[in-house]
Amino acid sequence: MENSFNIIGKPVIRQDALEKVTGKAKFADDINEPGQLYGVMVRVPTVHAIIDEIDYSDLLQAKPDVIIVDSNDIIGTKKVGPIRQDQPIFSFDKIVTPGDVVAMLVGESEDELKSLAKKIKIKFTELPALTDPTKSLESNAPKIHPQYENNLIVHYPLRKGDVEKGFRESDFIHEESYTTQFVEHAYIEPEAVIAIPLEGNKGIKILGSIQNPFTCRKVVASVLNWPLTKVRIVQAELGGSFGGKDDTMNILSARAAVAALKIGKPVKIRYTREESILESYKRHPYILKYKVGCKKNGKIVAMKIDILADGGAYSSMSPFVTWRSVVQAAGPYEIENVWTDVRAVYTNNPYTGAMRGFGSPQPIFAQESIMDEIAAKLNLTPDEIRKINGFKPGSYTASGQKLENHDVNLLEVLDTAVKETNFTSKWKENKSKTNFNGYQLDKISETNAEQLILKKKDYINPNEQLRKGIGLAISYRGCSLGAEGIDAAAAYLSVQNDGSAYLLSGLAENGQGMKTTYTIITAEVLGISPNDVYYLETDTGLIPDSGPTVASRSTLMGGGAVKAASDIIRNRLEEFLRTEWKLKPQAQFLFKDGMVSLKGTDQLKISFKDLCLSAYKNGICLAAVGWYKSPEVNWDEHTGQGSAYFTYVYGCQVAEVTVEMGTGKVYVDKITAVHNPGKVINLLGAEGQVYGGVTQGAGYALWEQLTSAEGKIRELNFDQYLIPTAKDIKEIKPIFVEGKDIHGPWGAKSLGEPTLELTSAAIANAIKNAIGKRFYNLPINLEEVLLRRKLFPKDLKRGSS
Amino acid sequence: MIINFKLNGKEKSVTISNNKRLIDLLRDDLKLTGTKEGCSIGECGACTVIINGKAVTSCLVLAQQVDGCEVITVEGLADGDKLTKLQENFMKYGAIQCGFCTPGMLMSAYALFLENPTPSREEIETAIEGNLCRCTGYKPIIQAMISTASEE
Numbered sequence: 001m002e003n004s005f006n007i008i009g010k011p012v013i014r015q016d017a018l019e020k021v022t023g024k025a026k027f028a029d030d031i032n033e034p035g036q037l038y039g040v041m042v043r044v045p046t047v048h049a050i051i052d053e054i055d056y057s058d059l060l061q062a063k064p065d066v067i068i069v070d071s072n073d074i075i076g077t078k079k080v081g082p083i084r085q086d087q088p089i090f091s092f093d094k095i096v097t098p099g100d101v102v103a104m105l106v107g108e109s110e111d112e113l114k115s116l117a118k119k120i121k122i123k124f125t126e127l128p129a130l131t132d133p134t135k136s137l138e139s140n141a142p143k144i145h146p147q148y149e150n151n152l153i154v155h156y157p158l159r160k161g162d163v164e165k166g167f168r169e170s171d172f173i174h175e176e177s178y179t180t181q182f183v184e185h186a187y188i189e190p191e192a193v194i195a196i197p198l199e200g201n202k203g204i205k206i207l208g209s210i211q212n213p214f215t216c217r218k219v220v221a222s223v224l225n226w227p228l229t230k231v232r233i234v235q236a237e238l239g240g241s242f243g244g245k246d247d248t249m250n251i252l253s254a255r256a257a258v259a260a261l262k263i264g265k266p267v268k269i270r271y272t273r274e275e276s277i278l279e280s281y282k283r284h285p286y287i288l289k290y291k292v293g294c295k296k297n298g299k300i301v302a303m304k305i306d307i308l309a310d311g312g313a314y315s316s317m318s319p320f321v322t323w324r325s326v327v328q329a330a331g332p333y334e335i336e337n338v339w340t341d342v343r344a345v346y347t348n349n350p351y352t353g354a355m356r357g358f359g360s361p362q363p364i365f366a367q368e369s370i371m372d373e374i375a376a377k378l379n380l381t382p383d384e385i386r387k388i389n390g391f392k393p394g395s396y397t398a399s400g401q402k403l404e405n406h407d408v409n410l411l412e413v414l415d416t417a418v419k420e421t422n423f424t425s426k427w428k429e430n431k432s433k434t435n436f437n438g439y440q441l442d443k444i445s446e447t448n449a450e451q452l453i454l455k456k457k458d459y460i461n462p463n464e465q466l467r468k469g470i471g472l473a474i475s476y477r478g479c480s481l482g483a484e485g486i487d488a489a490a491a492y493l494s495v496q497n498d499g500s501a502y503l504l505s506g507l508a509e510n511g512q513g514m515k516t517t518y519t520i521i522t523a524e525v526l527g528i529s530p531n532d533v534y535y536l537e538t539d540t541g542l543i544p545d546s547g548p549t550v551a552s553r554s555t556l557m558g559g560g561a562v563k564a565a566s567d568i569i570r571n572r573l574e575e576f577l578r579t580e581w582k583l584k585p586q587a588q589f590l591f592k593d594g595m596v597s598l599k600g601t602d603q604l605k606i607s608f609k610d611l612c613l614s615a616y617k618n619g620i621c622l623a624a625v626g627w628y629k630s631p632e633v634n635w636d637e638h639t640g641q642g643s644a645y646f647t648y649v650y651g652c653q654v655a656e657v658t659v660e661m662g663t664g665k666v667y668v669d670k671i672t673a674v675h676n677p678g679k680v681i682n683l684l685g686a687e688g689q690v691y692g693g694v695t696q697g698a699g700y701a702l703w704e705q706l707t708s709a710e711g712k713i714r715e716l717n718f719d720q721y722l723i724p725t726a727k728d729i730k731e732i733k734p735i736f737v738e739g740k741d742i743h744g745p746w747g748a749k750s751l752g753e754p755t756l757e758l759t760s761a762a763i764a765n766a767i768k769n770a771i772g773k774r775f776y777n778l779p780i781n782l783e784e785v786l787l788r789r790k791l792f793p794k795d796l797k798r799g800s801s
Numbered sequence: 802m803i804i805n806f807k808l809n810g811k812e813k814s815v816t817i818s819n820n821k822r823l824i825d826l827l828r829d830d831l832k833l834t835g836t837k838e839g840c841s842i843g844e845c846g847a848c849t850v851i852i853n854g855k856a857v858t859s860c861l862v863l864a865q866q867v868d869g870c871e872v873i874t875v876e877g878l879a880d881g882d883k884l885t886k887l888q889e890n891f892m893k894y895g896a897i898q899c900g901f902c903t904p905g906m907l908m909s910a911y912a913l914f915l916e917n918p919t920p921s922r923e924e925i926e927t928a929i930e931g932n933l934c935r936c937t938g939y940k941p942i943i944q945a946m947i948s949t950a951s952e953e
Contacts, residue, residue, distance in 0.1 A: 017892040020900030021884065023835020023875035027901060030834035186935050188839045188847055189901040239837070239901030240935050273840040511899025511936055684895040691938030692898065718844035718933060725930045726939040 006592055008524050008746060011684035014516045015535055016237070016509075028192035028209040028236040033266035036194065039069070039259055040113035041275065042103040042120055047131075047711030048142065048348045049095045049124040054102060059119040066116060069259045070103040076225030080251065082215070084153070084315040086145050087247070087351070089223055089254050095124065096144050097313035097348050098712050099279035106259050106267055129348045129711045133310040134287065136345035144313060144346035151346040153311045154319040156326040158340040158640025160398055166302025166337030170293030174374050178290070178366040180778045182310075182706035183283035184715075185355055186723045189239020191249060191280070192270040195256035203230030204260065206253050209238050211245035211510055212548040217540045219250035220257050228540075231257070235538040241510040242696070243354035243550065247316050248280040274716040281316055281353035282706055284309045284344070286325075286362035290370050293337075298378050298388040302337040303398075305329045307363065309344040312351035318344040320484050321352075324359035327644040330398035331367040332410050332476035333389040338398040340640065348711050354550060356693070360477060360757040361700060365778060368473035368761035372768065381427060382472055382765065383418045387411060391476060391650075400641045403648065407739030409676055410650040414474055416737050417652040417674040426470045426656075427769055433467065434772035460661050467659045468669075469770025473761035474652045478645025479743075479750045480553035483635035487553070489546035491561035492536075493522060494623035495569055497616035499594070499609035501526070503565075504536040506546025507558040512752060513685035514554045518562045520681055521745050525566035527591025528608055544625065552750035555681060556743065557628055563745040565626025572622070576615045577606075631743070647743050651675040651754040653694070655762035659770045664785030666767060668698050670731040671759060676739045678749030690734035690755045697759025699724045705779050709796050720798070804868035809877025817864045824848045826864040827874060835875035835904045839933070846932030849905035850874050856912035856928070858905075875904035878911060886952055887911055890945035898936030906932045910946050918953040925950070 019025040044051070056068055071078055071092035078092065079085045091100045102122065105113040128142045135141055136151040144151055167173055193208030203226065210216045213233040221231045233253070238245065252269050260267040271279070286309050293302035307325060311318040326342040375385035391397075393408040418424065481487045491505040503522055509515045519533040536542065546558065574589050577596065581587075581604050588599040597605035606614075615622060635642040652674045658667040671694045680686045703722045707714050715721035741747035760778060767785070768774045775784055783791045805814045808831070817826060827833045827850070836859060839847035843858040850859045851873040878885050887910055890896070897903050906929060913920055913928035920928070925946045926939075934942065 011895070013892050014895070014897060016900070017897055020897045020903050021875075021888040021891050021907065022879055023833070023904045025900055026834070027837070029838070030828075186933075187899070187901075188845055188933055188935055189837070189899070190839065237901075238899060240899040242935065273842075273845075511901075513898060688895045688898055688937055688941060691940045692936045693938075695938030696935070717842055718840050719842060723933060723935065724938075725933065726926045726943065727930045729938065732938060732940055 006524055007520050009680050012520055012530055012682045014513055015519055025237045027189055027239050029270045031207055033196055036266040036268050037106050038110045039104045039106050039267050039269040040110055041101045042117045043101055044095050044122050046095050047098055047129040048127040052123040055121040059116055062119050063116055067106040067263055068103055073258050073262055074223055077222040080219050081315055083319045087314040089251055097350055104255055131347055131349055131711050133308055133345050133347050136347055153315045153344040156342045158326050161337035163302045163304050163337040163339035167293040170301055171296045173293050175291045176370050178288045178776045180286045180362045182285050183700055183704050184277055184706050184721055185242045185244030187240030187244055190271040190273055190276040191252055193252050193256050194266055194268040195260035196266045197260050197264055204257050205232045207234045207236050209245055210235050210249045211241040213508055213540045214545040215548055216250045216253050220254050223254040233540045235508050238510045242356040247353055277716045281351045283355035284352040288366040290366055294374055298380055298385050300335050300389050303330050303335050305340040307342040310347055310349055311344040312347055312349040314351040316351050316353035321359040325363050326640055327399055328360055329363040332391045332474055334395040357753050357757045364475050364757050365761045369764055372765045381424050386474055399644050401643045406647045406741040409739050413650045413674050413676055413737050414652045417654050417672055421654045421672050423654055430468050430769045465661050467770040469657050469766040471762050471765025471769050472654045473758045475758050476648050476650050477754050479556055479647050480551050482645035483633045487630035489557040489561045489628050490544035491565045491626045492543055493565040495612055497613045499612045500532045502536055503533050504543050505558045506543045507554050508538050508549040517555055517681045521559055521562045522566045525570050528594055552752040556749045559745040559748055560628030561626045564628055565624045568624040572620055576620050647741055649676050649750050649754055651758055653758040653762040655766040657766040664782040666702055668729045672733045674735045675754055676737050677751035678741050678744055679738055679747045680736050681748050687734045689751045691732050693755025694732050694759050695724050695729055697756040698729055701760035701763040702779050707792055712796055804865055806867045807871040809873055821864040823859040823862040823864045833874050833876050837901055847902055847905040849908040851908050851912050854915050856909040875907055887949045890948045894941045894945040896942040896945040902934040919950050
């Protein structure tokens with residue numbers, strides 16, 4: 001089968017494309033139920049406070065029939081969370097971040113409810129706000145959650161070899177610190193959900209922009225104190241997620257459910273962009289310290305890493321996000337001695353959780369920046385230092401895992417990227433042109449502003465105003481959940497007696513094209529067209545819990561389950577044919593173009609359609625549940641050693657930029673993205689992942705940043721939170737170097753997150769190549785390039801208001 | 802107040818309140834939910850519709866402003882089951898992922914083609930620079946538009 005794919009690897013149009021180009025696709029806020037009411041949130045204008053009293057009397061006087069829902073309406077769990085249950089559905093004891101919600105008003109008009117909300121009098125006692133994560137662990141730091149001993153959410157150590165001995169044996173040591181910023185997912189569809197109480201004893205149905213229906217079901221059921229079966233989560237078309245419609249949506253669903261059951265009517269919650277950015281979680285800002293010991297020949301012998309992650313007000317996914325960091329922080333390099341500490345702490349900042357990349361973009365920015373600096377010290381090119389230290393088949397990772405049983409093709413991926421971009425000669429040429437005294441704006445402080453008067457040597461020749469740079473970054477990435485938890489997925493396939501088929505998996509379509517990938521897999525196994533496969537609506541009532549749609553695991557795990565289900569049906573059909581055609585048990589068949597034939601002959605053939613009808617008439621079951629379970633992985637919490645993931649993917653991105661010396665503007669000319677996703681299932685979908693991931697990665701590198709003034713977010717909408725537009729990135733070139741693997745459908749693994757994690761590091765290295773300056777703090781925006789610091793307005797004023 | 806306008810080729814007469822936004826008239830009153838709301842301040846472009854041949858963000862327009870105008874929404878692009886070349890190319894080149902920006906993106910693109918059937922790449926990028934997309938990195942969208950232009 002390997003060499004004769006019918007559809008696998010070709011570009012296939014999305015199965016949901018038609019409804020999406022005609023405006024017929026139903027997103028959560030496009031769905032309305034008769035008699036539905038709206039929920040509007042009530043928040044407190046503070047960052048950190050004790051709630052003393054919530055007084056509804058003025059509100060009730062103004063509108064006696066207003067429906068108020070708060071913590072007192074919750075029968076089950078009042079606080080939820082994937083690992084630690086520290087996040088309230090409605091805050092009742094404390095406010096720990098400005099997004100917190102104390103109550104929800106329910107009624108027919110959102111506008112009316114919003115003005116009514118002002119009549120609620122909330123008495124609270126302000127507490128000192130903790131916004132600097134470096135102060136979180138100080139003994140006098142305010143405790144964000146008093147039920148825990150301190151503000152430490154998690155600490156992962158990793159100890160391999162003897163790092164001090166490694167430093168002693170090194171010819172030189174290089175140390176640097178880096179920081180990364182808060183980043184918003186910026187899915188274009190804001191959160192929306194509708195909870196519909198069902199008749200009699202049937203429970204509740206929840207329809208929404210929900211990334212992880214099974215996690216959502218678990219949260220809602222625990223809040224209602226109901227069995228799982230009485231909570232049915234149905235996913236509406238999801239307008240982007242990128243890891244972002246998990247915790248927030250589970251909590252919104254729970255609020256809508258509590259309200260809907262209290263009133264006995266459907267309740268819809270839909271967020272404005274401002275509310276979405278205010279309350280939803282972000283990508284973790286990291287502070288990263290790297291110390292690297294190296295031999296003269298370029299071999300790295302010791303690496304010591306200290307990472308502090310700002311978990312914000314709730315633990316959310318912090319323990320899992322930072323776990324991926326501890327596994328991968330030393331990069332795709334074989335290093336004998338590694339000492340890593342990763343800590344996540346509470347602050348009063350917006351909470352941080354899952355976002356595309358999931359704990360990898362931050363350490364990759366640091367580790368790939370420092371690799372270039374080490375190369376510079378040794379007079380090596382960036383690709384040379386990586387070839388010396390990069391993983392080869394049989395290499396051992398920082399956690400002591402031997403890389404085997406898959407194509408460890410990191411160096412092939414690197415080589416492809418270097419050759420494709422003519423990297424080395426461009427890099428050397430650009431570097432030779434960076435000798436420039438220039439004005440040292442970053443050295444100017446307010447006290448020596450007279451230096452702003454340029455000296456003759458400071459003037460830039462107009463011809464040298466634009467500087468070209470090229471830079472690269474490489475990574476390895478563990479596929480799926482790894483030792484984070486149980487890793488298995490299900491798919492349901494029901495072939496009809498006319499040869500068409502229903503398909504459903506327990507993972508969710510977030511816009512990435514998963515349904516199309518799955519229909520291709522079934523179509524390939526059964527030799528039919530993807531158009532013959534009808535993908536059913538995602539509904540927790542119809543399919544086994546398959547875990548969350550995260551960790552770039554859909555193609556690998558869900559795809560594995562779809563293939564398993566398809567293989568079960570194909571085997572049954574083959575068995576039936578052997579009996580019908582009186583063949584030997586070893587007889588082989590060809591399923592292709594809607595026909596099934598005995599391999600190697602034209603004599604025995606039947607259309608797939610007729611075969612299904614015939615099998616059906618003979619009582620053959622043509623429905624099956626496929627199950628795909630990951631192999632065992634293991635992890636020692638104390639030493640950070642173990643087989644963290646059962647397989648890995650490798651990537652290399654090359655960034656080519658132009659830097660405008662006078663303004664600090666960085667133009668992204670081209671990103672060449674070389675990835676090994678295992679096997680490409682849908683070429684159109686795979687390229688789409690690269691274009692999207694690289695663009696988000698460039699936004700992370702150059703523009704995107706969420707900041708706060710005294711704990712309150714400044715950038716609450718797209719006028720201030722800047723994501724890339726159609727004009728910001730000139731060219732993106734995806735290249736796939738496929739590798740063999742025993743896991744996943746035909747060896748297909750992960751792609752979504754690798755595409756994003758490398759871009760910021762490649763751009764940072766390209767900027768250094770262009771202008772000779774190294775930047776340590778993302779994003780590398782205009783001010784950072786010119787001044788090495790960020791400039792912000794002093795207050796929260798927006799526009800002309 | 803009562804306004805009269807042409808919507809997707811058909812004459813409409815509707816009674817509205819003075820402060821109703823065009824997006825709310827379309828989505829809530831006329832049940833045309835293809836037009837999306839992403840930011841409510843004219844930054845994301847998801848609510849883009851065409852008014853008298855120009856792409857406009859319908860969250861920033863009062864419904865009464867379209868009195869006497871011709872309005873096209875995403876629902877008005879296809880002629881029954883027959884898609885426009887632009888829609889077909891959006892499908893063919895993978896210009897859609899989650900699809901939430903797609904209606905607005907299509908309307909900005911369509912408005913460009915109404916004005917200029919053979920735009921340059923730069924004109925194409927400028928036409929959609931006010932439409933944010935977080936999934937596709939814009940490249941397949943631009944490719945779909947370039948192909949549409951070359952088929953003219």
